[in-house]
Amino acid sequence: MAFNQSFTQYLGSLENAINNKDGRKLGQLLSIKDAHIQNPSLKQREDVLQHYICQRFTPPYIDLVADHVRVVAAIHHYDPRHAFDSQLGLLQSFSRVLQSHKDENWGISTMYLLISELTALAFRVYYYSKGKSTDVLEKSAEALMSCFRICAGDRGGGLSCLICKLLIYLNAILAYSRSSLETSKKWGMLGIVNNLFKIYFKLNKLHLCKPLTRAINSATIKDDFLKSHIVTYRYYVGRKAMFDSEFKEADEKLSFAFNHCHTASRKNKRLILMYLLPVKMMIGYIPSNKLLSKYRLTQFLEIAGAVKIGNLLKFKEAVAKHQKFLIRCGVYLMLERLKILIYRNLFKKVFLLMRTHQLPISAFVDALRSMQEDDIDADEVECILANLIYTGYVRGYISHQHQKLVVSKQNPFPVPSQVSLR
């Protein structure tokens, strides 16, 4: 986009994009990242610009351009809040445009861009306010939901009955959708859902993800969405599964996301790995140093190393050292659960050293005391052992009277990855 264009020339390009049904171009012209926003002609007074706009466009496009102009003005005034409000207006105007498109879906490319910029602006305001302005996130979610409804074919209804309505309407679309698959706006669904996930994760309202996943899972086109959308989707679903302690599901989804993420998007691959690593460790796989170095996740190097050799002390030190990083990722508390594997590995060592199937509890107490676990006593060790037996990491039983752990002669310490997690 040329820098010195006059305002009328800019409007001309917009008009062309609309007439040519060029969704991507339209998006570019409405984007705050495009060079056109530096165009000095856009810095004229608002009423002057409105005059030009009204001459050129008809509703619903008038509002679209007018709102975008407002966003640009707010950006130039370093007012993120105002920029957000105007962008929100822009998206709402665009929803009306989208709705007016019957049997055509070129608008969804524009929509993706507007949505991602809205989310970005919302997050900017949110961070500036140090996490206090959650209303921007909530308003974004609402706006995204209405786009979602348009795409999914919903003709109305409030947010409150969205859950059942989504399911009903999806079934309705599948039954008698008038638009053929090629021109359907249904393809826009996943892009919107991903942005909604982003917001819900930030708002800590993970439970709101459920109706969305249900809606996507029941869509017949669920495997045919854009690859990049599917990858992002699986990333979020995997993360949610991780928080729900469903590690097998988390492994499946996050691994898919990692494997199918474009090799060029190093940053995204790293992000996925940040969550995939603890999950893999939970089910018994230790990552290779090579992998960790490649993606600059060496924070996990020490942690993984400690888990592998069952060194509780090193584990605690490593976790404390990288506390800030782990807290930011949101995996800090989850790593606690790795302790059970550490116990398993440590106790296996004790077993191998003592070469007997009847192991005194005191041996385990000593092992833990050597890891600076000074508070630990026989009762707690029995409890840990009981849990290891219950979860299947150790095969045997405890004799309280004789203060012994009696392990099975066959495969007393099964390989963790083979043990099905309860």
Place this chain on the structure above:
Amino acid sequence: MVGESLILKGKCFLMCPESELIRRQKQNRLSVFEISPNVATQVSTRSDTNEIKAVKEYARPAAGKVIDMELIRPIDVLLKTIKYLINSVATRQDKPWSTIYSFISNRIRAVKQDLTIQRCKGRKAIRVLELAARFYLFSEVKMADAPVEDFDPILNRDQLLDALYKLFELYADDSADCSNQAEFESYNVLYNLDKENIEMRAMLMNIHFRESAILQHALSICKAAWLKNYVKFFKLVDKSSYLCQCAVRRHIYRIRREAIQTMNMAYSNRTGTFPIEKLAQILQFKECSLAEEFSSVHGIEVTCSQLTFTKKPLIVFQDRKFSTIASTDGDISISAIIAPG
């Protein structure tokens, strides 16, 4: 600030608005706690009630009705009211606790209502909500065995969560007095122990709180619970403050049951048995007989103070009486717990 002039300010400077007092007197609907014991026998007039003792009762707000600010009490009065309720009514020995609870919880609800209408902020509002939250927590334990007519646990829980929610909103203000915030964050964390997403919440906390001993203790309890380390869990709970124990009470039964389920699998062998005393100790049962009862209702055989674990699945059972920890039993001075200092 523009909004200031729109904030409603209460005009009732008594604990109970005069009009309500007169109305209730006429209807003979004064609570036993509102009637002065020093009634002069000779002259029995309608003013038997010492006006200072009447407290505004909770009434559902009528839809569409304009709020009469003459009936709303300003924050100073609200604080005075709740302090009065805790220090003078809750400590009474002459009435059963269910009656006391019923009166106080109703009156506190009215206090919260006045607070909400005026959108009170600041140190005093925080103090009011802190006292209210402590009261609800205390009641959860005190009224645990009460019949449902006297104590609705769901309502109590809703009131507690509402008070905590409002408290956290007030703490979020820049100028707020956060000296007790760690205490209430820890109650919140313990109360919601079973919700995994508390992780997010906990981790969003200010670094300052990470160094708070109270919060660290609460987090240790949570971690012990998540790792199913029942021995450590009960050890830590035993060392907790009374109100922390109240907060964690609702999870006790489940943790005990899971413990016995784990032990059932881990200790079962042909000859070995497990002493009931040990079970009582690690699961913090007040008496061995309770531990025995607990075991047998779940289908675990008890003979001569010894438990025989078999891998048989446990019988499904739920009873509130298996939720008491040894240390929360017994008489505790309520005002010391709820309004220290």
